Amino acid sequence: MAAETKSKALMRGNYVIVVLAVLTAIEFAIAVAMTGNLSATLLGIVALIKAALIIDYFMHFKQLWTFVAEVWYEMLDADPDDAPDDTRNAA
Amino acid sequence: MLTALWPLIRAIIWSAIGGAIGYGFASGLVTFTDPPQNLEVQISLAYVGALLGWLFGIGVWKYWGREWFGLKPDHNEIKGASRFFSFSIDHKVIGVQYLVTMVILFLLAGALAMLLRVELANGSQNLMNAEQYNTAMSLHGIIMIAVAVATIMGGFSNFVLPLMIGADDVAFPRLNALSYWIVPPVAVLLILTPFFGGFDTGWTAYPPLSTAANGPDGTLLFAFAFLTFGLSSILGGMNFLVTIIAKRAPGMTWGRLPIFVWSVFAAAIISLTATQWVAYGLIMIILERTTGMMFFAPTAIDAAGVGLSGGSSILFEHVFWFYSHPAVYIMILPAFGLELEIISHFTRKPVFAYKWVVRAFFAIVFLSFLVWAHHLFTSGMGQNLHGPFMLVTELISIPTGIVFLAALGTMWRGRMWLRTPMLFALAMVFNFSIGGLTGIFLADVATDINLQDTYFVVAHFHYTIVGGEIFAIMAALYYWYPKITGRMYNETLGRIHWAGMFLFFNMTFLTMFIPGVEGMNRRVAVYPETFNDINFVVSIFAFLMGLSMIPFAYNMANSWIRGDVAGDNPWHASTLEWQTTSPPPEENFEHEPEVFEGPYNYGRKRAQASQRPARTPAPAEGD
């Protein structure tokens, strides 16, 4: 993670906060303009995007994601490689 | 000895101090609010204070606090037998602590069950009044649930799982110790409930009964106990997930994990996430009791008493079962793992359809989050939800069936070695099939509407939890007894225990289906006379089943001291935990193990070293 330069990392933080501010404004506008289920759904979607930004850029989500992907992949492929299940049953 | 017990005493002193602070703080607080009707605010904060004090005294200060405050760490570990009474961070010690605690709690709750059966031997009131009966019933229930959740996920996963994957310890040893030491306060709280008026809600604690203003304070203690227990369960789940991901020995690929490890992995995902829901449910109860919030009580009702706005008690049922249904899979998934593990070793064959079993485990985890409302068919939940929840519930039978078939397939044409662990594993296969099949009637809306809250449900879940999980736990206790203690249990006594428990368990609970179908309600001390005879029979069988625990308890205690020395690998089993000494040294393995093949390579030519690297075992002795 330390690979990127400091100024680049700081810039990225600034971009993220700007987008978050815009999204918050959109949120507020939705709440003012709309009511009911439609508004609630849209608000939910905007909140998800905001959360995704924070999780991905600020919290380094890939730390977790790498493992989820690995376990998932291995699970699909889990096989005690050199011990096929049915060696004995075939006999 | 006294010096060894000093940490424990210190922790008790700290919890007294914490409790006093909490109590004082709460007393000050309530003077600001208008009329404090009862002591529940004080009890709550006193408990929180006492819990924090206890954890602080038992090890948090020593292992975390000093570090945070920049003091020199103090890591002199206690040696010898007294380490079992201390905040030891050795996973084997913690495993033994869990197992012993849980076996004792199991026997205690079993004794309560005997009391219940005395009361139920006939329809009139004989031993206890209604409140006492309800308290005994609720205590029996919640203690057994705790035993069912923590014996495998706390006991066996701690002791054997790191050994099985060739690790030197779990990922977070200190946290591991913490999650054990959270358990004693739970036991203390539960044992204290009778002195606070008991609690009459059953382990499910549905409001409005559990939030009734005139209800006993015991319910509050119960809610805190369950909440605390949940915390331990969450920490444990997290720890095992990281352990399995991060601490496998070289060569221990995911495909070479013993099946038990996979099952714990799957169950840990559930404890990590679902437990938070029951925590919230209990917090809602606590808040509604202490601060008068309105989660479950409608804030306005119409003339007919139907809630117009505000809370509804169905909220609790949803939140509760969103944990408690997945929780039955915290209990049964690792039990499946144990069952397959033991059947494989005792038939000397690899687990059949290993790959599919792993997939089935994860399918069960996924589906278990989608079925909770099958407990709400008669609660007044929206009718349109009945169909979907029935369907998804019945879908779970498919992965469950795969696990079941894998057990049969593993046995198929194997040469079974019928020692006590294997006998229990076989019994579990038999019992669980009855438990699973009766579940279908409960999942089916049309039949469940009639069977809900009857003894049919009671018989069903005893078949799944006792017949399924407890039998698997017994199998595992006997299987790993030589590894844990270094000594062999007495085989004859083990078989007597097995025969008695298997026979009388089935007689008790098969018979119990009959009053259930005829409509006898659960959670009652007094019932119509028509059910007298059948209940008398059930009670007799239940006492006999209780008697079968005596050889078990005696065997476990006596063999630990006087049993024959077992040797490192009495079962000539192939997985890693048997390739070290019994009991294992502190660092688990003399050399870091390296794994070259799958866990169950029985009956194949062993070209290179294997999961049993050190020695080639002698062929199994006859029976």
Place this chain on the structure above:
Amino acid sequence: MTTAVRKALPQGLDTGTMNRLGLWLFLVSDASFFLALISSRFFVVRLETPEDVSQILGLGLTILLLVSSLTAYRAEVAAEHGDQANFKRYIIATMLMGILFLGGVGFEWHEAYKHFPPSTGYGTILFTLTGVHATHVFSGVLLLGFIYFKGKNGAYGPDDYYPVEAAVKWWHFVDVAWVFIYPTLYLVQI
């Protein structure tokens, strides 16, 4: 962070990776708690939001917390690059904003007690959600405080700034929780 309590790790992943993974899993767990909290709002009072809810306060709290996430991020970047001065400055800034946030919640409670006390449906939800969240914020402030006091003399360098990362991650998590709580409590309407 785990000092070699018992023995060095001879195998598997390194301690840093394990700690990160463990923290992540704990966050997943805590997130499901917030999921339960938020979903109960829609059960108890559906989309009802009383008129008296102070929208200004809600928006102010949101902005405060989002900006504090940026300063927390900057503190982490500073620690990662060994920039002691900025590390200290931003940690302090973050903590101050956290404390201000707590004050805002206190004011909110004071107001809410008049309009919708805990014995109303909305009051129940408001006090519970903000209460649980404020407890998290409080724990975050404490954690940042520990980090500050341990790190002010340069305890965290580019190679061992994990504690900073952990505390900051916790702070971001609390922020994410608020990202969902804000619309849930203030913005949805019938």
